Every structure is written in C-alpha cells, then in structure tokens.
Amino acid sequence: MISEKDFIASDYSNVVEKGSFQWSAPSNIALVKYWGKKENQIPANPSVSFTLNHCKTITQLGFDKKQNDGVFSFDLLFEGQPKEDFKPKIQKFFERIFEYCPYLKDFHFTIDTRNTFPHSSGIASSASGMAALAMNIMSLEKALNPTMTDEYFHQKASFLARLGSGSACRSIKGQVVVWGNHAEINGSSNLFGVEFPSVLHENFKNYQDTVLLVDKGEKQVSSTVGHDLMHNHPFAERRFEQAHTNLSKIKSVLASGDLEAFIKIVESEALTLHAMMMTSMPYFILMKPNTLEIINKIWNFRNETQIPVCFTLDAGANVHVLYPENSKEIILQFIKNELVGYCQNGQYICDQIGVGAQAI
Known part of the structure; x- marks a missing residue:
C-alpha cells in the first residue's frame, strides 16, 4: 500500500536553471459526496465524481533558480494582474507540500492563472486551480528527475492537489474519479484520486x-x-x-x-x-x-x-x-x-x- 513517504522527493539526477510549464485542469462534480475530513485533508468517506471539460483553470508556472535562502519566493498573477489576496493560500499550500517537494525553495516562481468560467460565478475554482498548480509542480519535478513514471507523476500530482483542496485530487486524470478507501475499488486511496476501474457504460459517454x-x-x-x-x-x-x-x-x-x-x-x-x-x-x-x-x-x-x-x-x-x-x-x-x-x-x-x- 502506498504511503505519504513514497511521495517524498529525494534524488534529482538533473540540474534545471529556469523555464516554464503550462497546464489546464478542470473542476469536477461529485456524484457521491465527501463531507467531513480528518487531519491532512483525509476524507471521512470515499467519493466519486464526474470530471468536467469546459470549466477549468489554466495555470502557467515560470521558475528561476535562486539561492536556497530558506523561504518560498513567488509572484502570483490572476488573468495577468497581480493578485495579492490569493498569495496566502499559495503560501500555505507550499508549506504543506514542502516535505514532499523540497526543491520548492530552490526557485523563484511566477504563477499566472486564469479560469475559463467567470470568476465569482458560483463555481468552486479551488479544485481546478490547485490541480493545475500541482501538475505544473510535478512537471518541474519530472524535469529534475526524468526517470519518473507516468503513474507516479499522476499519483503524486493528485496527492499534492489534495493538500491544497481536497476535491482537487479528483481533477487530475480520468472521466470518473474515486477518492477515498473503498473495499470494492481496487487501488483506492485516501491519499489521491484513482480512475474509475470499470468500463463506463455508453449511456454515460x-x-x-x-x-x-x-x-x-x-x-x-x-x-x-x-x-x-x-x-x-x-x-x-x-x-x-x-x-x-x-x-x-x-x-x-x-x-x-x-x-x-x-x-x-x-x-x-x-x-x-x-x-x-x-x-x-x-x-x-x-x-x-x-x-x-x-x-x-x-x-x-x-x-x-x-x-x-x-x-x-x-x-x-x-x-x-x-x-x-x-x-x-x-x-x-x-x-x-x-x-x-x-x-x-x-x-x-x-x-x-x-x-x-x-x-x-
């Protein structure tokens, strides 16, 4: 069984100085809801969701190598404009995931994000936003460690997204995603979302x-x-x-x-x-x-x-x-x-x- 320790990054075989990645990640709508959680964003019960297609966040992550001065360093833009009131949430997210991504203090980041749906439209953007950011962070980690498997890449991205917003772990991969341990879902985990294991019936395509x-x-x-x-x-x-x-x-x-x-x-x-x-x-x-x-x-x-x-x-x-x-x-x-x-x-x-x- 996979544990939190399996997601601690250690050996980097590559040196990366600067660059950028860009990902889109959708929102999702739960069919079976999770309500109630334990410490470290662990769900009190399993859930399953439909991944959406058009309601998504698009995030570009630019990074420049700096001296590791023991602090997180980032600028945050929303639709191209500085967005200071979003920064505490990103700071808290970085603090939560630092144990698993110790390279975060090696870079200055520029995070530029936007939604395809209207801001304040009443659709939760935390799931899509944290999922998109997690995918960018994992792209950086893969640049540092090119031997990473695709399975590990997506599992850890879902794991990291969960630490930003619980339901964000269901926005990484798959049409239908299960999050939380369940006896009948092979590979299901409280730590990350997994694709629905059965073939989806034509009625739901x-x-x-x-x-x-x-x-x-x-x-x-x-x-x-x-x-x-x-x-x-x-x-x-x-x-x-x-x-x-x-x-x-x-x-x-x-x-x-x-x-x-x-x-x-x-x-x-x-x-x-x-x-x-x-x-x-x-x-x-x-x-x-x-x-x-x-x-x-x-x-x-x-x-x-x-x-x-x-x-x-x-x-x-x-x-x-x-x-x-x-x-x-x-x-x-x-x-x-x-x-x-x-x-x-x-x-x-x-x-x-x-x-x-x-x-x-």
Missing part, C-alpha cells in the same frame, strides 16, 4: 452537465468550516456508512448504464449533503428559494417526459443539471424555457464529462 448559476455570491459557509461541522454531528457515522453503500451502488450503475438507479443515487446524495448542513450546529440552509423551484421543475419535467434528467448540488445554491448527450437538444430547450428565469442574470454554463488535466 459525453454525459452533459449544465450549471445553473442561482447565486454567484460568496459562499455562506466555507468548505473548511462545513467539513469541520461533521466532527460532532449526530448523524455523521450513519452518513459515512451511506456514502460507502452508495459508492458500491453507483459503481454497478456506471458499468450497467442504469439511468433510473443513477438518478436516485445522485439526487439522494445531493439532498443528503444539504441535510447534513441543516442538522449541524451551527446549522445552515445553503439552498435558495430558486434552487427548490428548479428542483421541482426538473422533477415535473422528468415525470411528464420520462427523459432521464436529474440534478446534483455542491455546498451552495447552484444546480448542476445532468443528462445523457442524446437528450441534449430537448433538455437545453427545457432549461431556456423554464429554468433560466431562476438563474442570477439568466446565467448558466454548459459543460460535459472530460478527461482531466492537460499540458498546454
């Missing part, structure tokens, strides 16, 4: 995700605070058991193509996540009235048409509408006719299942 932007404001409660509320939650242990059970179920569903079963699991998981927040102390209602209006509209449409469309939610008010590619035309018409009015400024983003991070 190019699966669509239209994100309805109900509320683009700042999150009512941060993910860190939300996860912490699970520590003394009265229903936590039962929830963790449920997640394991649902992951077993969805593993079979993704292989068999059973869309009816998929819908039941995915919608139940979304509502359970919000139920946990509503029953924590302190408690939060993260949905907005328009979130509920959209959910009811989706249910009514599905009942009337028998088209397999469903929703899922992150820890916020926005709604991800999930549906097969062969229903795309009619679902987009339904969204325009009946759901856009519930979106802030009528905004929504069309996306679909993707494959993970890509070098540019």
